[in-house]
Structure formats: C-alpha cells, structure tokens
Amino acid sequence: MARVLLIGALLAIAFWVYSIVDCALQDATRHRGVSKPVWILIVILLPVLGGILWFVIGRTRRSPAPTRRAPDDDPEFLGTLGSVSDQDERIRRLEEELAALDSEADDTRGPAAGDGPKPGDDDSGEQTGSRGSLS
Numbered sequence: 001m002a003r004v005l006l007i008g009a010l011l012a013i014a015f016w017v018y019s020i021v022d023c024a025l026q027d028a029t030r031h032r033g034v035s036k037p038v039w040i041l042i043v044i045l046l047p048v049l050g051g052i053l054w055f056v057i058g059r060t061r062r063s064p065a066p067t068r069r070a071p072d073d074d075p076e077f078l079g080t081l082g083s084v085s086d087q088d089e090r091i092r093r094l095e096e097e098l099a100a101l102d103s104e105a106d107d108t109r110g111p112a113a114g115d116g117p118k119p120g121d122d123d124s125g126e127q128t129g130s131r132g133s134l135s
Contacts, residue, residue, distance in 0.1 A: 012047065012048050013047075016050075016051055019043050019050065019051030019054050019055065020044060020051075023036070023039050023040050023043050023058070023059075024036075031059070032057065032058055032059070032060050033057055033058055034058075
C-alpha cells in the first residue's frame with residue numbers, strides 16, 4: 001500500500017509542477033477567466049485541483065494554424081493585381097509585339113512560302129528495290 005501512495009504522490013507532484021510551469025509559460029492572452037497571476041496562485045495553493053481547473057477552465061486551446069488559400073482566393077493577392085483594364089492593355093501590347101515579330105519573320109524568309117522543294121528534287125539518292133540495292 002505504501003508503494004501505491006508513493007507512486008500517487010510522485011504523480012501528483014509531477015502534475016502539480018507541470019501545471020505551474022504550463023500556467024507560468026503561457027501567454028497572458030491565452031488565460032481564460034481570471035488574470036495570469038491569479039491562475040498561478042490557484043494552481044500553487046490547490047495543488048492537484050488547481051492543475052485540473054487550469055487545464056479544464058483556464059487554458060485556452062491553440063488556434064488552428066492559418067489555412068493557406070489559393071492565390072485567386074486571397075484578397076491581399078488580388079489587391080496587388082492590376083485592374084482588368086491594365087491586363088487588357090498589356091494583352092493588347094503583347095499581341096502587337098507578336099504580330100510585329102511575325103511580320104519580321106515573314107520578311108526574312110526570302111522566297112514566297114509556296115516555293116518549296118519540288119517532288120523530284122530529292123537529295124537522298126533514291127534507291128529502288130528491296131534491301132537498298134539499285135536495279
């Protein structure tokens with residue numbers, strides 16, 4: 001019976017010390033009900049009962065981690081984007097640049113696009129027959 005009481009006393013002391021340290025280290029904004037010093041006094045003066053009260057009533061739960069949102073759902077990100085007219089102006093400018101590049105590419109090609117290799121102008125050395133032998 002003495003062993004059980006000794007183990008129980010050690011567990012009670014460990015719980016008491018843990019609850020004092022937890023109460024003391026918590027941010028003052030995370031204490032519910034009364035102020036931080038009052039909670040520390042409650043936990044110290046009522047060893048096991050004070051710790052239970054602290055964990056059940058006094059300590060607030062951690063707020064969940066802020067959820068990440070996709071950029072198109074984030075108002076801050078959307079505020080940094082230009083307006084629709086800015087985007088339309090940029091698209092128009094890019095299309096003009098692309099058209100100018102296309103017209104420059106057509107000018108540098110030389111002969112008309114219809115002048116391609118003729119069907120009889122094959123430089124591959126036409127081989128007839130099977131297995132590449134000339135007949």
